[in-house]
Amino acid sequence: MTLTSFGPANRIQRSAETHPLTWRLRDDGEPVWLDEYQAKNGYAAARKAFTQMAQDDIVQTVKDSGLKGRGGAGFPTGVKWGLMPKDESIDIRYLLCNADEMEPNTWKDRMLMEQLPHLLIEGMLISARALKTYRGYIFLRGEYTTAAKHLNRAVEEAKAAGLLGKNILGSGFDFELFVHTGAGRYICGEETALINSLEGRRANPRSKPPFPAAVGVWGKPTCVNNVETLCNVPAIIADGVDWYKSLARDGSEDMGTKLMGFSGKVKNPGLWELPFGVTGRELFEDYAGGMRDGYKLKCWQPGGAGTGFLLPEHLDAQMYAGGIAKVGTRMGTGLAMAVDDSVNMVSLLRNMEQFFARESCGFCTPCRDGLPWSVKLLMALENGQGQPGDIETLLGLVGFLGPGKTFCAHAPGAVEPLGSAIKYFRPEFEAGIAPTSAAVPPLAKPIVVGA
Structure with missing residues (x-):
């Protein structure tokens, strides 16, 4: 992993005027x-x-x-x-x-x-x-x-x-x-x-x-x-x-520069100091070098595991808070992760939610009980043992654990990638439902996400 702020092929010269x-x-x-x-x-x-x-x-x-x-x-x-x-x-x-x-x-x-x-x-x-x-x-x-x-x-x-x-x-x-x-x-x-x-x-x-x-x-x-x-x-x-x-690009509402990076199966994973307002495509293609040979970009997160997934067509969004908000998620820490086409989204989300469930302080009920519940449902879907209604229950948890529903921002950040993954890759979740499962209502009454 490159812990420097060099540009593509180390051609960018850092100076006090541009890289404070x-x-x-x-x-x-x-x-x-x-x-x-x-x-x-x-x-x-x-x-x-x-x-x-x-x-x-x-x-x-x-x-x-x-x-x-x-x-x-x-x-x-x-x-x-x-x-x-x-x-x-x-x-x-x-x-x-x-x-x-x-x-x-x-x-x-x-x-x-x-x-x-x-x-x-x-x-x-x-x-x-x-x-x-x-x-x-x-x-x-x-x-x-x-x-x-x-x-x-x-x-x-x-x-x-x-x-x-x-x-x-x-x-x-x-x-x-x-x-x-x-x-x-x-x-x-x-x-x-x-x-x-x-x-x-x-x-x-x-x-x-x-x-x-x-x-x-x-x-x-x-x-x-x-x-x-x-x-x-x-x-x-x-x-x-x-x-x-003056360091920020035109159109950016955030000022100065930001440490940004890309991890995953990209050719040049690393960390760079860049002006706010660069596009995700510049970060991905010009700095991270695009995907390694033999891999295709499936989706990406713009700023850590607690931010929602975006598709390749969202790479033209500007990397600042408002620019990323326009495509439906948050800037977060500004260090992006590329997900390649060999990754199963159910397995990826199960891994993420296990982390967030383990790291919950356990103080409030939605976070303490809701995150482990999401892990159990994702594990069942991952193993092909899901039941009809499981996806709706997961979406319900996304709503119940969203902003303003828990004591702090831990749970909202934990479920944001889950909601976006279901939004963009629902067939992968549906594939985990056992074909012989009887329909089981997800909860006592229908869930309206975000209600």
Whole structure:
């Protein structure tokens, strides 16, 4: 797997003007440590933020840039920052980096943390200054042992250089940063479940409101941002709002660049920093190289396992939230997966739903019971033992577990690919119904999907 941002056949040259996230990457894939990072203009944005900008001006700059969360939800970062209390008497605030990257087919944050750990630290330092947070945590997926090693070394380098700790850059501002490795739970990607886990509690999502900005870690105001989101902050501060907005393609409502990728049986699976608004076809053909010889593209997911399937004719959609929404699903993490024509969709969905069912926190009934139910039905269809009505029951579950029907967004994300797979490939599901099965009503009354 290529963890770089090179273009097709490595012909695209990365520069600070066009690739704010990845231009500092080394060609050999080794980490960029402090001396090299500073030689490549590292921490210049932090110095600007600390010596030339008021804290509220940093927040406004990020808000004006149009930066949105890169973890999948896409909430405007500056708006989220603006929710933090203005009361100067609140002297304990926290900044959390959500690095619990457990979305299947997604590895973008891993590359940033392993190869550019100081970029994340600088982004958190500037954000902490803006939000008046005195302590930060990087909540890291436990399996990312290399990222943990590199981040911890980078934190120590920054401390030794006076870039973390007390009186940073002579400003009187203190900021401590810690790397906290989780126990490996997908649900910790939900910000309040992450907070519970950090506190030593069971990783269940919390009821909102109150939101973390008001009541977060240990009851104090807390801001939670994704790794890639925070890594955008230094470039925005260094080079300005107009430049950042100019990076996106015409027609895109999302600003800046995005780490995008393609996995599956493509010729060049990998990860690239691209402007918002490129088409799925460019990503698939020009960067991923299309399908390997002997395989044909059957369908694709635009941004992780929790996004709906799209067909090859949808490849001309622009890769930004609104562009992907026009063809019926979500941008998600922006890392796509190609499904080839040898894959049975029932088996693929059974595998996916098993993952989501296992990763449910079990707090709310629709998710706790509905996802295992979908797995049982899919297993029966996969083995040719399905009954008439099973597909209707699956569609009913898609409706019952949809947005607004469960405590958090875990279940809606889990069933979105299921609903789209049935929509586009229903005959494959029908083929799993045993020919001698008696008709069994799926539920006591007909289900209206989405009702």
